[in-house]
Amino acid sequence: MKVILIYIFTLLIGLGNIFGQEYSLYSNDKLSIESEYLQETIDLNLHLPETQAFSANTTKYPITIIFDSQHERTYPLIINSIDLLTSETQIPESIIIGVPFNFQNRLYLTSSQKRGNDSLSGIERMELFLFNELIPQLQNKYKGNGYISFIGHSRTAFLVNYLAFKRPDQINLAVSLSGFFNDAPLSLNTFHNFLADGSNFPYKFSYYYTAGTSLEESTYLVQYRNLDSLMRKKSISENVKVLFSITPNANHITNYWVSLPPILIDAFSSYNSILDSWFHDESKAESIDNPLQQFEMDLEQAGKSIGVNLNPNLTHIFSLASHYANKEDYLTAIKFFELGLDYFPEYLELYVEIIELYKVLHNTEKISSYKGVLREKSMNSLYLTEAEKQEVIEYLDKK
Structure with missing residues (x-):
């Protein structure tokens, strides 16, 4: 089989021209969308899987949307982790989108704040952008399928909680890192009752939530422990998986990426x-x-x-x-x-x-x-x- 390996190596040189080797199995591109709902053009991080350019029209890929891609240190670590897990067949290839926020829009787009006489809040506008503009484009242009994952941290972890609550039939995996529930329209009891009601979940749905044990994580840890305590008293639908974990000694930013790889490993363990x-x-x-x-x-x-x-x-x-x-x-x-x-x-x-x-x-x-x-x-x-x-x-x- 030596001859085969020689020619495989030769042809892989051509493959390297696609991605430039920043990540082994994913591209590192930008996707600009002139959004009607956000009322501005947003530049997103786009990471296409290695095989997408070579795939059949019938080959479709899960969509993974990661919030807070503006973090210059933590976000690349997350993509590198996904890159490694993909190469080891721990997780399937997916189309990855990084959604950046800034100081001017992060609170607005993750809360019930409204601007002027707008009938829509910022978080509602973000929801409509994601489901009416971004996801359809990924499905129509980049071969995305209907399996949708959201990953968020802190305020964007609240955004993940909100999206799961609003659209459980359109989300398959929700990962909430150092998040919370005490912001309209959610509360701890509201979210607990939502997860406990099997009629909300016609399809497979997994919810992972985690917090660190450092002092700056204490607010998030208390809320998440309270939810975990309530969930332990309930039997839930067979379509639903809810898993709480603690990242010992992790501070707020560290918990954004350190806790994600084991969550993904568990979520796709059967693969x-x-x-x-x-x-x-x-x-x-x-x-x-x-x-x-x-x-x-x-x-x-x-x-x-x-x-x-x-x-x-x-x-x-x-x-x-x-x-x-x-x-x-x-x-x-x-x-x-x-x-x-x-x-x-x-x-x-x-x-x-x-x-x-x-x-x-x-x-x-x-x-x-x-x-x-x-x-x-x-x-x-x-x-x-x-x-x-x-x-x-x-x-x-x-x-």
Whole structure:
């Protein structure tokens, strides 16, 4: 398999041209929206997953919206954490949006304050911007699906609480870091009764909330402990997951990012369990008769657990294909790479792998067929340089 790895490395040079290597698996772009509801143009952070540019029209991605992206130190740490968790298949790839605030608008856009004779409060305007402008654009233009996550801290954690309360049927994961409830239209009892009423949740909904134990976190910790105490006395709908955690010794800003990775790991644990069970559960490994079918069943089951149709990660595809290739089960390895093509038909490395495996099998008809496809796609690629395209042609012309 040495030849395959050499050509994989070569073609990945072209992939690097897309993202500039700031993050391994995500872009680092800006998205400007002239918002009717915010009455201004807002510049957002946009992080598209590695595979999005190579994906099929039917391949859709969860949407993760992170508030307070103006923090120059904490926000990049959050994106780097998501980058790592994605590469380790702890979480699925998602479209990530960072929403910045400033001293002039943060209180207004996260509270019931109104300006002049406006019929809408600032928080209502933010809600309408998110659901009527931002999310539809991400779904229509960037292949976002209906799985929506919100992550907020302090005042924007209150915003997360408010959005969850207002639109539980449109939010799947709400993460409230160092937040509170004692601001209109919410209160502790109002939010508790909301979470305890299963009729509010027709779909899977997870609510995670956390606070640190430092003195500056005490206000948030008291409110969150009070909610936790109330929730422990209630049985909740099977569609709902509510989990409180404490970050020992964390101060206010530290809790913004330190507590998020374990929350995401827990929220998407069934996704991570796929490869974990394949490689570390001997009884399961021995019982698999149809590897591809089993993987698709595992992916579907994880999706049902989380509440979203999931895509395989490239790590899934390459790990399982390599596993069977090393066992000299080349046809099964090819099937996994072909599954990857169902989701990511423009990801050229997959064609190279399939060609090399068919060489091992001496299947000249398949080699010729896949070489023809790879040649056409390479010449039409927007991400390969002319030199890299020539390198691919030289590879394809070798006997």
